[in-house]
Amino acid sequence: MKAVVMSDYGTNDVLMVAELAIPQPGSTEVLVRIYATGLNPVDFKIREGHLKELFPVEFPRVLGGDISGVVVDAGALAKDFKKGDAVYFSNPLDRDGGFAEFVTVDQSIVALKPKTLNHIEAASLPVVGLTSVQALRDFAGVKKGDKVLIHAGAGGVGSFAIQYAKYLGAEVYTTASSQRSDYLKSLGADRVIDYKTEDFVDVAQKAGGMDVVFESIGGTNYLRSILATKKGGVVPAVVNPPDAETESLAREKNIKTSFMLLQGSRRDLSHIAELIDRGIIKTSVSKTFALDDVALGLAELEKGRTQGKLVVEILPN
Ligand SMILES: NC(=O)c1ccc[n+]([C@@H]2O[C@H](COP(=O)([O-])OP(=O)(O)OC[C@H]3O[C@@H](n4cnc5c(N)ncnc54)[C@H](OP(=O)(O)O)[C@@H]3O)[C@@H](O)[C@H]2O)c1
Structure with missing residues (x-):
């Protein structure tokens, strides 16, 4: 072959x-x-x-x-x-x-x-779907009315995660550059934060803090994602594990956080296929x-x- x-x-x-x-x-x-x-x-x-x-x-x-x-x-x-x-x-x-x-x-x-x-x-x-389902549903337990920030909303993971968070009933914030705004709104994003001109931590704090931030950028964005999250919130991270400062701030704010790797799962893929075939996710x-x-x-x-x-x-x- x-x-x-x-x-x-x-x-x-x-x-x-x-x-x-x-x-x-x-x-x-x-x-x-x-x-x-x-x-x-x-x-x-x-x-x-x-x-x-x-x-x-x-x-x-x-x-x-x-x-x-x-x-x-x-x-x-x-x-x-x-x-x-x-x-x-x-x-x-x-x-x-x-x-x-x-x-x-x-x-x-x-x-x-x-x-x-x-x-x-x-x-x-499969990769973006399994990652989003396992981070938002299983790790974060996103529920109706939660404020959820999805980073890099226009990318592969972000595009799926926005739609999945909406399906779970969340109010969705997302970071992206300004030219992606129409695309992200078409996916269901409620608030697009232009990361080149706006500070997502400010936006999140003004909104009372996020219940969940999906950390998919890595580096210093992880610590800033913890800053953007409410006390008792959840931050699934998919790029790198937390450094000592990030871990310590998360502990102080009682935020559940961890680096996660997607797991292969027929059950989750069948769930994703059903959402696609019902037209809920594109x-x-x-x-x-x-x-x-x-x-x-x-x-x-x-x-x-x-x-x-x-x-x-x-x-x-
Ligand atoms: N742990 C796991 O199991 C797992 C699974 C899947 C993916 N991942 C990781 O997740 C990360 C994202 O994957 P992906 O497939 O979504 O990547 P991707 O499709 O390549 O992401 C590209 C997008 O990122 C946006 N972006 C770049 N810098 C940004 C910033 N500072 N703020 C907001 N948006 C920004 C870009 O938008 P603009 O052009 O508008 O800047 C672009 O649309 C990767 O590091 C990947 O390895 C991990």
Whole structure:
């Protein structure tokens, strides 16, 4: 099969197109013919070696965690899907992934893809959807009337999280640059904070403090997110763990906070598929790339200015 492999840690120069053997499914795994794979910042973070401690890489490695495709084979104990089922999933980061024509995956973390989406659209969902559901519903317990601040609302995670927080009944604040305002309002954001001209901590404090801040920027933004949160609030963080100062302020304000990593989950993916098929949540793919052009796609994502999602189309939909 054709795949894009990473031969070492480094820039996009370490990525090359190669021919690999089609993997064989283990007993509880399915073999999936990949139609599309979404791009995520974690792809270039792993490529750069930033996550070496968490996810050590054996080379050559195929990156790409957001996958939509069709089941073509299954191990002896993998009975949950049949050949021809269209599925989507978030591939574990310590395994070969979706910048390839085939992948094997344990059936327990696979779900039927939303019926109303093609594979390109479906491949834009698992990572951002699972992250948002697990951060906002499970960790933060967002409920009707909560004031929730979603950082980087125009990006992949933010675009999904705004809609999910609205679905949970929250009043949604979001940070973005001013030209994204119409897009973010169309997703349901109640208040767009232009982070280039407004201080989100001021806005939050004037509103009496946020019940929940979804911290998806990292660095000093984490401490500032704690400042923006009410006493007793919740701050799920998905970029880095809290430093000592952030942890200490969170303790002082009785704020529940933690760095979290998304977990593969059929149940959550089925929930997301249902919200998509009921028209409650929409996905926005702003650009697609060919498999040969994964490096170009990652270079674009690395600029940090993406609206919605970027997706690699592997087989015509
Ligand atoms: N822990 C986990 O399980 C997990 C899961 C998923 C993602 N993540 C992490 O979450 C982060 C976000 O991921 P993503 O896929 O959403 O990234 P993304 O799509 O690349 O985000 C791009 C967006 O960020 C906005 N942005 C950049 N700087 C900003 C700032 N200071 N304030 C507000 N918005 C800003 C940009 O808007 P403008 O152009 O308007 O500036 C752009 O729309 C990444 O670090 C990713 O690795 C973690």
